[in-house]
Amino acid sequence: MLGYYMRLALKSFSRNPGITALMVLAIALGIAVCVMTLTVYHAMSGNPIWWKNDRLYAVTMDNWDPKQPYSKLSPTLPPPEMTYKDARALYRSDIPERKVVTYATDGVISGVGAVPSAHVRSRVTTADFFAMFEVPFLYGNAWNRNADDPAQPVIVLSRQENDKLFGGANSVGRTLRWNDHEFRVVGVIADWFPRPRFYDLNGGNFDPAEDAFLPYGWGAALELLNNEETDCWAPEKIDTFKDFMASDCIWQQMWVELPDRSSRERMQAYMDGYWAEQRKGGRFQRPRDNRLTNVANWLRDNRVVDTDNRVLVGLAFAFLAVCLINTVGLLLAKFLNGASITGVRRALGASRRQVFMQHLIEVGALSVLGAVLGLALATLGLAAVHHLYAAAHLNRPGGYQELTHFDSVGVLWAVILALVATLAAGLYPAWRVGRLPPAIYLKSQ
Amino acid sequence: MSLNVRPILSALLRNRTGAVLVAMQVAIALAVLVNALYIVVQRVEKMRRPTGIDVDNIMVISSTGFTTRFQSVPTIQQDLTWLRSLPGVVAATPTSSIPLADGGNNEPLVTRPDAHRGENYNQIEIDEQGLAALGLHLVAGRNFRHDEIQPPLTTSDAARFVPQIIVGRALGERLFPGQDPVGKRVFDSLNQTATIVGVVDPVIGNFPSHEHPDWVYFAPRYPYSFTGSSIYLVRTQPGQRSALMRLVEEHLSKSNPDREIDFVRPLNYFRDLSYLGDRAMSIYLTTVLTLIVGVTCLGIFALATFNISTRTKQIGTRRAVGARRRDIVRYFLVENGLITSAGVVTGCALALAAGYWLSVEYALPRLNLYYLVSGVLLLWAIGQLAAWQPARRAAAVPPSVATRTV
Numbered sequence: 001m002l003g004y005y006m007r008l009a010l011k012s013f014s015r016n017p018g019i020t021a022l023m024v025l026a027i028a029l030g031i032a033v034c035v036m037t038l039t040v041y042h043a044m045s046g047n048p049i050w051w052k053n054d055r056l057y058a059v060t061m062d063n064w065d066p067k068q069p070y071s072k073l074s075p076t077l078p079p080p081e082m083t084y085k086d087a088r089a090l091y092r093s094d095i096p097e098r099k100v101v102t103y104a105t106d107g108v109i110s111g112v113g114a115v116p117s118a119h120v121r122s123r124v125t126t127a128d129f130f131a132m133f134e135v136p137f138l139y140g141n142a143w144n145r146n147a148d149d150p151a152q153p154v155i156v157l158s159r160q161e162n163d164k165l166f167g168g169a170n171s172v173g174r175t176l177r178w179n180d181h182e183f184r185v186v187g188v189i190a191d192w193f194p195r196p197r198f199y200d201l202n203g204g205n206f207d208p209a210e211d212a213f214l215p216y217g218w219g220a221a222l223e224l225l226n227n228e229e230t231d232c233w234a235p236e237k238i239d240t241f242k243d244f245m246a247s248d249c250i251w252q253q254m255w256v257e258l259p260d261r262s263s264r265e266r267m268q269a270y271m272d273g274y275w276a277e278q279r280k281g282g283r284f285q286r287p288r289d290n291r292l293t294n295v296a297n298w299l300r301d302n303r304v305v306d307t308d309n310r311v312l313v314g315l316a317f318a319f320l321a322v323c324l325i326n327t328v329g330l331l332l333a334k335f336l337n338g339a340s341i342t343g344v345r346r347a348l349g350a351s352r353r354q355v356f357m358q359h360l361i362e363v364g365a366l367s368v369l370g371a372v373l374g375l376a377l378a379t380l381g382l383a384a385v386h387h388l389y390a391a392a393h394l395n396r397p398g399g400y401q402e403l404t405h406f407d408s409v410g411v412l413w414a415v416i417l418a419l420v421a422t423l424a425a426g427l428y429p430a431w432r433v434g435r436l437p438p439a440i441y442l443k444s445q
Numbered sequence: 446m447s448l449n450v451r452p453i454l455s456a457l458l459r460n461r462t463g464a465v466l467v468a469m470q471v472a473i474a475l476a477v478l479v480n481a482l483y484i485v486v487q488r489v490e491k492m493r494r495p496t497g498i499d500v501d502n503i504m505v506i507s508s509t510g511f512t513t514r515f516q517s518v519p520t521i522q523q524d525l526t527w528l529r530s531l532p533g534v535v536a537a538t539p540t541s542s543i544p545l546a547d548g549g550n551n552e553p554l555v556t557r558p559d560a561h562r563g564e565n566y567n568q569i570e571i572d573e574q575g576l577a578a579l580g581l582h583l584v585a586g587r588n589f590r591h592d593e594i595q596p597p598l599t600t601s602d603a604a605r606f607v608p609q610i611i612v613g614r615a616l617g618e619r620l621f622p623g624q625d626p627v628g629k630r631v632f633d634s635l636n637q638t639a640t641i642v643g644v645v646d647p648v649i650g651n652f653p654s655h656e657h658p659d660w661v662y663f664a665p666r667y668p669y670s671f672t673g674s675s676i677y678l679v680r681t682q683p684g685q686r687s688a689l690m691r692l693v694e695e696h697l698s699k700s701n702p703d704r705e706i707d708f709v710r711p712l713n714y715f716r717d718l719s720y721l722g723d724r725a726m727s728i729y730l731t732t733v734l735t736l737i738v739g740v741t742c743l744g745i746f747a748l749a750t751f752n753i754s755t756r757t758k759q760i761g762t763r764r765a766v767g768a769r770r771r772d773i774v775r776y777f778l779v780e781n782g783l784i785t786s787a788g789v790v791t792g793c794a795l796a797l798a799a800g801y802w803l804s805v806e807y808a809l810p811r812l813n814l815y816y817l818v819s820g821v822l823l824l825w826a827i828g829q830l831a832a833w834q835p836a837r838r839a840a841a842v843p844p845s846v847a848t849r850t851v
Contacts, residue, residue: 227672322740326743329466392718
C-alpha cells in the first residue's frame with residue numbers, strides 16, 4: 001500500500017511541478033536555517049565534562065567593593081575569579097578530593113636545537129588539574145603535588161607544541177627553556193579540546209587549551225601575571241608583585257572536586273568560616289556570597305552562549321514557522337483542487353483513513369525531499385560561515401569557526417524537523433481532504 | 446469609488462483557512478523583518494562609526510624579550526629610532542595594547558581627591574609620536590612633549606601615575622560636563638594627580654565593543670613590560686604599509702637575539718576581528734529576512750493563483766453579468782489587502798513583543814516605531830505586488846466560461 005501511495009504522490013507532484021518545487025524549497029530553507037543555527041548553538045552550549053557535573057565546582061567568593069557589585073550586567077553574581085590570598089587559603093583545605101588553582105600567562109620557549117624561539121600560550125596550575133579535568137596523556141604524566149610549591153622545573157606540553165619542538169617524538173625527559181629558565185618535559189597531552197574552555201572562561205571561550213603547563217609555584221617565583229582578566233577595586237598601593245599577591249585584585253581560577261553532598265557541605269562551611277574570620281579583619285564587607293558552582297551553572301553564569309545565538313535560534317524557528325505555514329496553505333489549496341480525484345477514490349471504496357494516509361504520505365515525501373535539500377543547504381551555509389571566521393582568524397584555531405562543523409547533530413535535527421514539518425504542515429490538509437463528501441465532486445462529471 | 450469590501454469580506458469569512466494562513470505568515474514575517482532590520486542597522490552603525498584612527502596605514506608589531514639579559518627600555522628606544530628612520534614611515538609609538546582589539550587597561554579617574562572610586566576609563570600609554578602614529582586629531586590643547594614621556598612602570602613602582610594626560614572629547618565631557626577640560630586636574634584611586642593637556646576627537650580606544658568605547662585617555666609613558674613584551678604602532682604613507690611590514694619583520698627578527706617577534710600585522714586585522722561577530726550577524730540576519738520576505742511573497746502569489754484557478758467559473762459568471770476587467774482585478778487586490786491588513790495588525794503586536802524581549806536580552810532601547818511603520822508599508826506593498834499578476838490573469842477569464850460545464 002505504501003508503494004502505491006508513493007506512486008500517487010509522485011503523480012500528484014508532477015501535476016503541479018511549480019507548486020511542488022515551491023513547497024520543497026520552503027521546507028528546505030526552513031530546515032537549513034534551523035539546522036545551521038542549532039548546530040552552532042549545540043556546539044556552543046555543550047558541557048564538555050558533563051559526566052562530572054555533580055563533582056566539579058568552581059570556587060568563588062564575593063570580595064568586591066561594598067558600594068557596587070562586580071558586574072553591572074549580573075549584579076547577583078560574585079566575581080568569577082579569586083584573589084591570590086583567598087585561593088591559597090582555601091587550597092589548604094583537605095576536604096576536596098582534588099583541588100586546582102590556576103591562571104593563564106605568556107611565555108617564550110627557546111633552547112630546543114634549531115627550533116626558533118617563539119611565544120607559547122602557557123598556564124600555571126596546581127598538579128590536580130590533569131586528573132581533575134581528565135586530561136589524556138600521549139607521553140609521560142602530570143607532575144605530582146610535591147612539585148607545585150616550591151616549584152620544580154617540570155613542564156607539560158600540548159601535542160601541537162611537542163610536534164613543533166620535538167617533531168612529535170616522545171620528549172619526556174628532554175629539556176627546554178621557558179622564559180629563559182630550564183624545564184624538563186614530564187608529559188605530553190594527547191588531543192584534548194574542551195569546548196568551551198570551561199576551566200577558565202576569562203579568555204576566548206573557544207580557544208584551544210594552552211600549549212605549556214607549569215607548576216603553580218612558578219607564578220610567584222617568576223612573578224608571572226595573568227594575561228587574561230585581572231580586576232581590582234580597592235584603592236590599594238600596588239607597587240610590587242608582593243603587593244599584588246596581598247591585594248584584593250582577582251586573577252586566580254579555583255576548582256574543587258567534591259564527591260558527595262557531605263563533602264560539599266563541609267567545603268561550604270569551610271569557606272564560610274574563612275569568610276567570617278576575614279570579615280572580622282575588615283574584608284568581605286558585601287553580603288556573604290561564597291559559592292561552589294557546578295560546570296553547567298558555571299557556563300550559564302559566564303554567558304558562554306551569547307545573546308546573538310539565542311536570538312538566532314528564535315529567528316530560525318520563526319522562519320521555519322513561516323515556511324511551514326506557507327506549505328500548509330499551498331497543500332490545502334492543492335488537495336482541495338484535486339478533490340474530484342479524491343471523490344472518485346472515495347466512491348470506489350477508499351475509506352477516510354486511507355485518503356488521510358495517502359495525503360499524509362504525500363506530505364511526508366515532500367518533507368523528506370525538503371530535508372535532504374535543506375541538509376545540503378545547511379552544509380553549504382556552515383561552510384560559508386566557517387570560511388568567514390577562519391579567514392578572519394588567519395586560519396588559526398580558536399575562534400567561532402570551531403563551532404561551525406556540520407556533524408551528526410545536524411542530521412538528527414534535520415530528521416526531527418522533517419517529521420515536525422510533515423505533521424505540522426500535513427495533518428490539517430490531509431484531514432480536511434479526507435472529510436470531503438465524495439458525491440458533490442462526482443456530480444458535475 | 447466603492448471598493449465593495451462587504452461582499453469580499455463575507456466571501457473570505459466563509460472560506461477562511463487560506464486567508465488565515467497568509468495572514469499568519471505576514472504577521473510573523475513582519476515581526477522578524479522589523480526586529481532583524483533594527484538589529485542590522487545598529488550593527489552597521491557600530492561598524493561604520495568613526496574611530497579617528499588611520500586603520501588602513503597602521504601596522505602592529507608585537508615582540509617579547511625572554512632572556513635575563515633582555516633590557517626593555519634600551520630595546521624600545523633602539524627599535525623606535527630605527528623605525529622612525531625608515532622612509533615612508535609617518536610616525537611610530539610604543540603602546541600598551543592594540544587599538545580596536547577589545548583588550549587593554551581600564552583605570553579609575555575622578556575629578557576631586559578622595560572621591561569614591563567611579564567609573565573605569567580606557568588608559569592607553571603612548572609617547573610623543575603616539576597621536577601622529579594613530580592619526581588622531583587634537584581639537585584642543587597640545588600634544589605630549591618628548592621630555593614628558595615617563596619611564597615604564599616596573600615591579601617596584603607599579604602604582605605610579607603620570608603628570609599629564611590627553612583625553613578623548615567624550616571622556617572630557619563626561620568628567621567636566623559643559624567645561625573645557627584642558628588645564629583641569631584629575632585623580633587616580635590613590636589621589637595621585639594629572640593635568641589634562643589636550644583633547645582628541647573622534648577616538649575609539651582599545652574596546653570597540655564596550656558601551657562607551659570613546660571614554661579614552663592617553664598617558665605619556667612607555668608601556669610597562671613586566672613580561673618583556675612590547676607593542677609598536679607604525680603609521681606609514683598610504684600604499685607603503687605592505688612593503689614596510691616585510692622589511693620591518695625581517696630586520697627586527699634579527700636585530701636582537703634576546704627577543705622574538707610575535708607578529709607584524711596590519712591594524713585592519715584586529716579591527717575586523719573585533720567586528721567579526723557583528724558582521725556575521727548582519728549578513729546572517731539580512732539573508733534570513735530576505736528569505737522570509739521572499740517566501741511570504743511567493744506564498745501569497747501561489748495561493749492567489751490557486752484561488753483564482755478554482756474560481757474561474759465564478760469570475761466568468763461575474764464577467765457575464767457585467768463586471769469589467771478592472772472590477773475583477775480590484776476584487777482580488779482588495780481581498781489581498783484585507784488579508785495582509787489582518788496580518789500586519791497581528792504582526793505589529795508580535796513585533797512589539799519580540800522587540801520587548803530583545804530589548805531586555807540586549808539591554809537596548811526599545812524598538813523604534815519608525816521601523817514598524819516602514820515594515821507595515823513594505824509588507825503591504827509586497828502583498829499587493831504578489832497578488833497583482835494572478836489578479837490580471839483572473840481578469841483575462843472570458844465571460845463565456847460561465848456557460849461551459851467544467
